[in-house]
Amino acid sequence: MRRLAGLVFGLFFLSSAYADNKTTLHDFRFWSSPDRTRIVIDVDPGVRFSINQKNSQFTLGIRNAKILKDTYKKLFFTDQRIKKTRIKRDGTTYQFKFKLHGQYQIKSYTLKPNDKYRYNRLVIDLYDQKNQAIKAVKKPKKATIKKPAIQQRSTKIILIDPGHGGEDPGAIGYKHSKEKRITLSIAKKLAKKINATKGMKAILTRRGDYYVGLTKRIRIAQANKASLFVSIHADAVKSRRAHGASVYTLSERGGSTKFARRLETSQNTSDQFGVKQQSNNKDQYLNKILWDLSRKDRNTQSQKLGVKILEQLKKIGHLHKKIPQKAGFVVLKTPAIPSILVETAFISNPKEEQRLNNNKEQDKIANALYQGIINFYK
Numbered sequence: 508m509r510r511l512a513g514l515v516f517g518l519f520f521l522s523s524a525y526a527d528n529k530t531t532l533h534d535f536r537f538w539s540s541p542d543r544t545r546i547v548i549d550v551d552p553g554v555r556f557s558i559n560q561k562n563s564q565f566t567l568g569i570r571n572a573k574i575l576k577d578t579y580k581k582l583f584f585t586d587q588r589i590k591k592t593r594i595k596r597d598g599t600t601y602q603f604k605f606k607l608h609g610q611y612q613i614k615s616y617t618l619k620p621n622d623k624y625r626y627n628r629l630v631i632d633l634y635d636q637k638n639q640a641i642k643a644v645k646k647p648k649k650a651t652i653k654k655p656a657i658q659q660r661s662t663k664i665i666l667i668d669p670g671h672g673g674e675d676p677g678a679i680g681y682k683h684s685k686e687k688r689i690t691l692s693i694a695k696k697l698a699k700k701i702n703a704t705k706g707m708k709a710i711l712t713r714r715g716d717y718y719v720g721l722t723k724r725i726r727i728a729q730a731n732k733a734s735l736f737v738s739i740h741a742d743a744v745k746s747r748r749a750h751g752a753s754v755y756t757l758s759e760r761g762g763s764t765k766f767a768r769r770l771e772t773s774q775n776t777s778d779q780f781g782v783k784q785q786s787n788n789k790d791q792y793l794n795k796i797l798w799d800l801s802r803k804d805r806n807t808q809s810q811k812l813g814v815k816i817l818e819q820l821k822k823i824g825h826l827h828k829k830i831p832q833k834a835g836f837v838v839l840k841t842p843a844i845p846s847i848l849v850e851t852a853f854i855s856n857p858k859e860e861q862r863l864n865n866n867k868e869q870d871k872i873a874n875a876l877y878q879g880i881i882n883f884y885k
Contacts, residue, residue, distance in 0.1 A: 529599060530554045532574045533626050535581040538673040540717030544588045544633045547674055549626035550617075556629060558615055565613055567603040567631065574601065588633050610636060623676060630674075663707045665880060666733035666844075669694035670740040673718030678743030680860035687716065689863045690739045693851065696873035697739075701880070728841050735812065735883075736846035737876065738836075741863055742827075743855035750859055751827030752820040753850040754813040756806065757840060758833035808845035816849060816879030823871045824852070824862075849876065 533549040550569075557568040574582075582603065583592050591606040611633040618628040669690040671677030677686025691713070698709035710731050712724045719727075728736050742753070813831030820826060827850070836848050851872050852859040862868045 528553070529571050529573045530569065532569070532572055532578050534575075535578050536674070537584055537586070538715075538717040539586040539588070540673070540713070540715065540719070542635055544586055544611075545673060545717070546631040546633075548629045549624070550629050552627050554617065554627065554629055556615075558613060558631070560613055563607045563610060565605050565607065567605070569601050569603075571599045572601050573599070588635075607633075612636065623679070628674075661706065663734040663884070664731055665701050665707060665709050666712065666728040666731065666736045667694045667698055667701075667709055668712040668724055668736065668738040670738060671718075672713050672716055675718050678741055678854045680743070680854040680863075681747065681857045682860055684854060684860050684864055686741045686743070686854055689741050689851075689854070689869070691716070693869050693873050693876075694739050696870055697737075697876050700873060700877040704881075725841050728844055728846075733841070733844050735880065736841045736844050737880070738846070738848040739876075740848060740850050741852055741854040742850040743853060745855070747856055749827070749853045750856045751825040752817070752852055753826070753828045754817050754820075754831045755834045755836060755848040755850070756809040756813050756831050757846060758835050805843055805845055809847055812845050812879070812883045813847045815882045816847065816876055818882070819875035819879040820849075820851075820872075823875050827853070 530551045530553065533551075535549070536547045538545045554572075555570045559566045559568070579594075582594060585591065588608055588611060589605050590608050593604040593606075595602040595604065613631065613633055615629070615631045618624075618630060620626060669687070671687040671690065673687075675687065677690065679685055694711055695714075698711055701707050701709035710727070710733070712727050713719045724738075742749075810831055817826060817829065817831065821829075831847070834848075840846075852863055854860050854863055
């Protein structure tokens, strides 16, 4: 009898403790991209949720929840996939009902805190039905080594990659500037210059504030048969004194310096903002295509492109490194496409942060990149 009483008391204690352990919904964000809508809710650990989908509607249920006032207001949103949002409350259980414009594949998962986000995150992705195979990668056919396509195309396709985006803000400056916004602005300016040039066409990996996975950026370059791949970034370190621009080319053995290794670790783990698993250099997709790289020719051309761009960046500001550096950036593993990653300046340096946010200075950077590309082809 005593054992039974103790068991009942224990169950009551556990249920009471659970009842008091409410999950707070601290913040809410969403992004719309060409192939999906992403919903992100900052929550406490141990969040209990359910998702039910029926025709053109899905319901997110969160048990034992508490919503902050400012967060509640953000939950009512619409975009090209979500027509209307309603919230129903039953005690401490919330139901978020999303009326959709059509039927979509829904995926959900949670992410742990990191150096940019202090709370756990509940992530919900709505994928267009026609893009269900978004992660499917065709096994490349074995082919003979050819020279990069840049020497064979009448129209040169320049793939411009604005770093980060969406849930991944990139580096954050002293005055809270976000790298993702600066890189997109510079990329659009560069694209405009390229598209105004006869015989050249620019394609952006993203045109808005949404995240594109690292390997998907590579697939975009391949699908468009890019002649060059230019990834644009803004660096950050603990010291506010570090300054200047740098250019990196691919090293399959990893960074050539301690600084390069630190940077490649930072850039290569950006996929933790966009997918459940962290990206790594042994990604199966990359391993399948690496054998097909015309390494020597591609790397030589990448080095040449890096030198030409550094020559132009030197004219408008300080160089952090005077020659192209090497690092194992996942995003540079583009088969047979000369590829570089440009760190335009240090966003962690207050003076350079101010410069990066200045429209005229962004024009100068974009023009330096453009002139470097033009000189590469001379």
